[in-house]
Amino acid sequence: MRGVVLHGPGDIRVEDRPDPEIVEPTDAIIRVTAACVCGSDLWPYRGIDRGDGPSPMGHEYVGVVERVGDQVGTIKVGDFVVGSFFASDNTCEICQAGYQSRCVHAQPIGVFGTQAQYARIPLADGTLVATPGQPDADLVPSLLAASDVLGTGWFAAVAAEAGPGKTVAVVGDGAVGLLGVLAARYLGAERVIIFSRHADRQKLAADFGATDVITERGDQGVAQLKELTNGLGAHSVIEAVGTQESMMQAIRSTRPGGHVGYVGVSHDVQLPGEELFFSGVHLHGGPAPVRRFLPRLIELIWDRRIDPGKAFDLDLPLEQAAEGYRAMDERRAIKTLLRPQH
Amino acid sequence: MRGVVLHGPGDIRVEDRPDPEIVEPTDAIIRVTAACVCGSDLWPYRGIDRGDGPSPMGHEYVGVVERVGDQVGTIKVGDFVVGSFFASDNTCEICQAGYQSRCVHAQPIGVFGTQAQYARIPLADGTLVATPGQPDADLVPSLLAASDVLGTGWFAAVAAEAGPGKTVAVVGDGAVGLLGVLAARYLGAERVIIFSRHADRQKLAADFGATDVITERGDQGVAQLKELTNGLGAHSVIEAVGTQESMMQAIRSTRPGGHVGYVGVSHDVQLPGEELFFSGVHLHGGPAPVRRFLPRLIELIWDRRIDPGKAFDLDLPLEQAAEGYRAMDERRAIKTLLRPQH
Structure with missing residues (x-):
């Protein structure tokens, strides 16, 4: 064959x-x-x-x-x-x-x-x-x-506890992140914010139900997200990249008590224990x-x-x-x- | 004053x-x-x-x-x-x-x-x-x-989703860990396993409802826990120390899809992203x-x-x-x- x-x-x-x-x-x-x-x-x-x-x-x-x-x-x-x-x-x-x-x-x-x-x-x-x-x-x-990709984006949305009344942020505008947008909306999320700087992906994200786009990334992206969420951060964050920067962006975008669902295969990531501890977030993910x-x-x-x-x-x-x-x-x-x- | x-x-x-x-x-x-x-x-x-x-x-x-x-x-x-x-x-x-x-x-x-x-x-x-x-x-x-200490141990047990039918492991035999035992049992856990090598603390853990004691720690402790749990690990693990060793012991003691509730104030901890990713556990904790x-x-x-x-x-x-x-x-x-x- x-x-x-x-x-x-x-x-x-x-x-x-x-x-x-x-x-x-x-x-x-x-x-x-x-x-x-x-x-x-x-x-x-x-x-x-x-x-x-x-x-x-x-x-x-x-x-x-x-x-x-x-x-x-x-x-x-x-x-x-x-x-x-x-x-x-x-x-x-x-x-x-x-x-x-x-x-x-x-x-x-x-x-x-x-x-x-x-x-x-x-x-x-x-x-x-x-x-x-x-x-x-x-x-x-x-x-x-x-x-x-859909199953993984769906799992990420479930792990992030996306649902009615929730604001969901999505780190990563590849297919998994985009389908995480679809999943979050289908699960009832009120608002879905995608971090993306690519027009084609922003368009597809909107088709799948994204309500907002942030073009900055890293700590500047986090600052913009905080502005959109009354200073608190999102209830639920989907991480679909797997790098140190994307994981920290996801954790920092999540309000205390909120949920990070991470599905980007982890590469050279070390999560700082003290920051994670004081963030008060839930972290769940892995191979969907x-x-x-x-x-x-x-x-x-x-x-x-x-x-x-x-x-x-x-x-x-x-x-x-x-x-x-x-x-x-x-x-x-x-x-x-x-x-x-x- | x-x-x-x-x-x-x-x-x-x-x-x-x-x-x-x-x-x-x-x-x-x-x-x-x-x-x-x-x-x-x-x-x-x-x-x-x-x-x-x-x-x-x-x-x-x-x-x-x-x-x-x-x-x-x-x-x-x-x-x-x-x-x-x-x-x-x-x-x-x-x-x-x-x-x-x-x-x-x-x-x-x-x-x-x-x-x-x-x-x-x-x-x-x-x-x-x-x-x-x-x-x-x-x-x-x-x-x-x-x-x-009770409020913190209770939060750890809740974060670890201790409950009916669950096997709960407790890393740390200080007052918080011991009261985590009490909380887990009160919340309905079927089995509560404490890692402890101190007779006085083992005794108090038993008073609070612990069903098993493991005296080894680190990877040897994890191996013993796996033996007690059909090779799978605990459903819920309470971490009440805050060191690299205790966090890794807690994560490795948890079965895929299980929950780690961590309340030991984090000191010099770096969580390896790849291991965490493939562990498939839920992680939640912080200041209770x-x-x-x-x-x-x-x-x-x-x-x-x-x-x-x-x-x-x-x-x-x-x-x-x-x-x-x-x-x-x-x-x-x-x-x-x-x-x-x-």
């Missing part, structure tokens, strides 16, 4: 890879309808977090089930499915508490590389959720978004347990009540993956969708 | 200080019935966090109202009162959300020094809570505990908004349903404050109560 492989910083190639096989009886093989490039894929693309040797890429996916192992019970051949970027059994105590990304049997899907024609998905019954039928073509980008939210998100998309697929502003055949990475790296695209040919 | 003053590391003196006066019309002057030495008082006593020059000491107190300013409405002369270690208006948006220690008009009581015969309490209506009448003598230590809990805690004490005063194992006249500090510093006492003479 054809699949995307990272050979070194900036060196994305689409090449022949072995077809995936059923290895465990709980596996499913899916024919990938669409995959995409994640903001977190840009870290190794930029030479940060790179493993040794060539790496298959991709952990977001929707597709049609081709084969299932003997112990797969609920997922059936022919189902159109959406899955999370962590495989989970969805039955252990941690899964049942809603933290499937930390399932006691969790496996990162990234190691399999879903930017490919086919993918092996472990623990299929606990990981995949079937849609009510075969989706219309225009729903595919939104269902794909549910696999990670997308599986918790998938049934609801699929329903909202199926019923066309939300349209997260708008976050994809570049739609390419899989063979042009290198351009898809480049465009995101250079901020010419917010989020690239990749379509394998079959 | 007589009051405790710290002149330098280890140099506690009881000396004449000016009688406090009404300065703002919202002030009250109280005749201190009992004060005490806080674990946090030991930081400057040990030469850490010391300000310049002699410092009046103490921020925990119960007493009888002697005088009130013109704008004090609900607190009356003659009331027996308990107050928090932060003055608060109890009306601003932050107070109303339950974060009185971060009131927009918050003032730390410590600067006034309640280890003294009298104390000025700003924002009396918002800071002080009157008991239903003059307390029996044996209730005084428990009411004093509500002023800080004791005022939120005071009405309920006073009621529980008044009705003799809890007996937090047992945490005081040394009861001295104010004039012997120096010995009270020494005993706590040398761990001969868990918590020292100081009684001014009038």
Whole structure:
């Protein structure tokens, strides 16, 4: 099959890879309808977090089930499915508490590389959720978004306790932050303020329900946010970047007793204990347990009540993956969708 | 009046200080019935966090109202009162959300020094809570505990979401940690595990409802906790020390999706972002908004349903404050109560 492989910083190639096989009886093989490039894929693309040797890429996916192992019970051949970027059994105590990304049997899907024609998905019954039928073509980008960026933005909004009467601030105007705006509004937030200095992203944020834009960042951004919130800060802050600056901006933007939901994968961050202590904020985040939210998100998309697929502003055949990475790296695209040919 | 003053590391003196006066019309002057030495008082006593020059000491107190300013409405002369270690208006948006220690008009009581015969309490209506009448003598230590250590331990247990069916771990066997045990049990926790290597503290923890003791600390302590919790960690962890080691022990003792309530005043702590991110825990803490809990805690004490005063194992006249500090510093006492003479 054809699949995307990272050979070194900036060196994305689409090449022949072995077809995936059923290895465990709980596996499913899916024919990938669409995959995409994640903001977190840009870290190794930029030479940060790179493993040794060539790496298959991709952990977001929707597709049609081709084969299932003997112990797969609920997922059936022919189902159109959406899955999370962590495989989970969805039955252990941690899964049942809603933290499937930390399932006691969790496996990162990234190691399999879903930017490919086919993918092996472990623990299929606990990981995949079937849609009510075969989706219309225009729903595919939104269902794909549910696999990670929407699920992650949603988790961030829930972790930040966005809800009615709340003012929510969003640090990070990538796809996750933008879909955090959508989630916060859907959850009832009264006001959603995004930090962004890019006109295209400000526009999309407004489409998703943002009420205010702050173009400054860091402590100047915090000062502007305080001005907008009676000097107190936001009730809820979504952090969707993962740097020291963005984390401190998020914490400082939150009022005492407020909530930070942080989902940007942490890079070289050290949180100063004393400042955090006296901030009095709640901090919660990590790899989003997308599986918790998938049934609801699929329903909202199926019923066309939300349209997260708008976050994809570049739609390419899989063979042009290198351009898809480049465009995101250079901020010419917010989020690239990749379509394998079959 | 007589009051405790710290002149330098280890140099506690009881000396004449000016009688406090009404300065703002919202002030009250109280005749201190009992004060005490806080674990946090030991930081400057040990030469850490010391300000310049002699410092009046103490921020925990119960007493009888002697005088009130013109704008004090609900607190009356003659009331027996308990107050928090932060003055608060109890009306601003932050107070109303339950974060009185971060009131927009918050003032730390410590600067006034309640280890003294009298104390000025700003924002009396918002800071002080009157008991239903003059307390029996044996209730005084428990009411004093509500002023800080009980209120702080309670907040930690609430921040850690201790409750029915939960396993709670407690890092720190000082008075706050021990009263965190009491709070967790009162809130319904099924199992409360304390990390402690001191027999007297283990005994008191058991009196307060601890079900298990772990004598190891750091990563070995975490390993033992995991053994007791099916490999998963505790649902809720109370952190009541404030060091790098204790914070990491608390975070690592918590299962993914679990809650850390941290109240040890943070000293030289840097939380590694990546580990925190992948831990998937909730983190909440800071200076406890004791005022939120005071009405309920006073009621529980008044009705003799809890007996937090047992945490005081040394009861001295104010004039012997120096010995009270020494005993706590040398761990001969868990918590020292100081009684001014009038």
